[in-house]
Amino acid sequence: MPAMPSRLRILGGILAGILILGVTGCMFDIVSVPQAPTQFTPVAGKGESFVLREAHYVSIGTFFQTILEAGTKWVMIGRIPEGAVYRSDDQVLTVEASNIHEAALVVDGGEVVGFYLLVEKTFCPAQQKTPLK
Amino acid sequence: MKPRLSFALLIIVALLGGCASGPDFSEYSPKIPPVDPQMARIFLYRPGSFGAAIQPAIRVNGTEVGIAKAEGAFYYDVPPGEYTIETRTEVVRKLTLKLEKGDVRYVRFGVSMGFVAGHIYPELVDASVGTAEIQDCHYSGAVR
Numbered sequence: 001m002p003a004m005p006s007r008l009r010i011l012g013g014i015l016a017g018i019l020i021l022g023v024t025g026c027m028f029d030i031v032s033v034p035q036a037p038t039q040f041t042p043v044a045g046k047g048e049s050f051v052l053r054e055a056h057y058v059s060i061g062t063f064f065q066t067i068l069e070a071g072t073k074w075v076m077i078g079r080i081p082e083g084a085v086y087r088s089d090d091q092v093l094t095v096e097a098s099n100i101h102e103a104a105l106v107v108d109g110g111e112v113v114g115f116y117l118l119v120e121k122t123f124c125p126a127q128q129k130t131p132l133k
Numbered sequence: 134m135k136p137r138l139s140f141a142l143l144i145i146v147a148l149l150g151g152c153a154s155g156p157d158f159s160e161y162s163p164k165i166p167p168v169d170p171q172m173a174r175i176f177l178y179r180p181g182s183f184g185a186a187i188q189p190a191i192r193v194n195g196t197e198v199g200i201a202k203a204e205g206a207f208y209y210d211v212p213p214g215e216y217t218i219e220t221r222t223e224v225v226r227k228l229t230l231k232l233e234k235g236d237v238r239y240v241r242f243g244v245s246m247g248f249v250a251g252h253i254y255p256e257l258v259d260a261s262v263g264t265a266e267i268q269d270c271h272y273s274g275a276v277r
Contacts, residue, residue: 119215
């Protein structure tokens with residue numbers, strides 16, 4: 001087999017490098033938070049509240065878990081079709097994949113069913129429903 | 134000077150040159166005015182010197198407000214609303230958050246692995262964490 005001319009080898013190397021960079025660049029950005037548009041209706045006045053006795057770890061199917069800390073108080077701020085929406089002054093709440101989004105907690109039937117993304121106005125379901133304790 | 138020693142010095146200078154060099158934030162913070170009640174305040178800081186050579190611009194809703202310098206910190210006041218804070222290295226890393234009047238929020242910049250260069254990503258942290266960690270940074274100033 002004839003040897004590949006050095007210029008061709010260099011060009012091939014450059015093209016391979018660009019391809020690798022492109023593919024890996026995409027890989028770093030490939031995990032996104034699963035979400036679907038929803039309709040938020042705020043509650044009038046002060047909503048109902050609860051305090052968590054235990055810490056809860058909620059996964060949305062990405063590599064990152066969202067932690068609800070023990071002792072935090074959650075106040076209802078509204079509703080979406082998927083459940084009641086709660087926020088807390090005691091901790092920040094985010095969901096995370098390649099990017100991070102501030103969120104509120106969505107509870108239905110005494111279970112955490114997911115998150116309401118405050119800027120995107122979307123619902124992100126929990127991988128598993130988590131009973132509140 | 135021996136080549137090895139000069140190379141090591143070059144590396145050290147390159148690393149330290151990437152760190153913020155303003156006044157200690159703990160000394161500067163008493164000079165910071167309280168947030169206007171009609172506005173919200175975001176403290177942006179990057180603790181530690183890991184990956185100091187990587188210093189991407191910090192953009193808030195597309196506007197460059199500062200640089201994510203290692204050990205650097207500054208604040209930026211904005212009207213209440215919805216915000217996207219992002220940095221770009223090999224990839225764009227974003228944080229979305231909603232701010233109300235009088236809110237004071239802390240956004241920390243971390244370093245994660247990349248292919249050619251590390252990624253600098255913004256994350257929202259609790260005020261108790263932010264107020265403690267930012268004290269070890271230097272005031273690096275916002276772009277106004």
